């Protein structure tokens with residue numbers, strides 16, 4: 526897999542179990558194709574590991590208390606907890622429809638407020654955090670002195686670029702009183718009308734990055750084999766997640782940081798805040814099969830940034846119907862050569878093992894079907910198990 530920190534392709538099979546953490550949703554709106562693309566990429570990784578007989582443990586969080594969620598709940602006149610619970614359930618249903626295997630641990634931030642507060646209290650005690658009013662910030666410079674983490678080790682970005690991204694993605698570089706404009710919020714003190722918990726660091730609620738550090742360590746232990754998400758999380762989220770974990774444990778958050786590309790629509794990154802969304806559910810309700818939606822996404826390399834158009838879905842539907850007719854024609858014919866694994870299985874394995882080359886794997890199936898001889902049961906199983914597309918009943 527491509528590792529953002531080193532910029533290289535690195536093995537993700539280490540001989541032991543694989544521990545995967547993928548940053549989960551902020552549950553205030555339905556799952557869009559960008560989400561689906563990211564979770565499908567890591568679903569493909571899980572399928573490759575399982576195929577290689579690696580035992581896998583997989584965690585996703587949900588950021589179920591955060592500004593956009595609170596704003597949406599207020600706008601809809603519903604309780605924020607209700608909105609989060611409802612959208613989390615819809616997300617699980619949509620992912621299941623796409624054949625995306627659920628994580629082993631699915632942890633909401635509100636389930637771990639106490640442990641997060643304890644972690645923040647430890648960072649304060651250790652001198653890598655400071656109070657500003659009722660809030661607590663992570664002290665970037667102190668962490669560089671006192672822990673093995675170095676700013677930029679995950680993202681590799683310049684300081685200028687970090688400042689821009691921090692401002693765009695939930696940071697507050699312009700807030701007066703911070704020791705470094707990049708210092709991220711660890712704990713947000715109570716504000717009128719906002720949810721707040723009484724904890725060892727005082728009242729309030731967790732900052733964003735620390736939630737993932739704490740949930741990763743509690744559910745899987747660190748270092749994770751892979752920390753995943755889309756590339757919008759490279760900075761500040763995964764940079765400071767790594768920083769918090771290094772300050773708390775003395776070691777790295779993950780061996781490999783993998784980032785999926787961003788799916789755009791109508792010229793811009795699909796995002797809940799911009800509102801340029803294509804929802805998974807909308808396509809399924811309009812009668813498009815979930816397998817076709819899945820194939821439309823698999824036709825793009827997971828690290829690519831690309832723009833969704835209806836042509837993606839049309840191509841996938843045509844492809845799926847070609848694959849399905851080939852599967853119907855195949856009946857129960859044994860694989861070509863009983864002594865060897867079918868070539869198609871080996872090619873699909875090899876393509877996916879090469880940084881999840883799903884377009885290459887899909888092309889291999891196309892070529893195999895174009896060759897015309899009936900598909901054997903092992904080939905059908907390979908397409909089902911590795912690409913998650915079931916062709917026969």
Ligand code: 5CA
Nearest residue numbers: 548549550551559560563588754755787788795
């Ligand atoms: N709750 C945080 C992570 S801790 C969060 O980013 N939530 S989210 O709902 O905004 O995004 C959920 C996941 O989908 C993240 O991994 C994010 O990187 C990914 N994602 C968001 N928008 C897109 C997009 N347009 N294309 C691809 N992936 C996306």
Ligand code: ZN
Nearest residue numbers: 548549737762
């Ligand atoms: Zn996260």
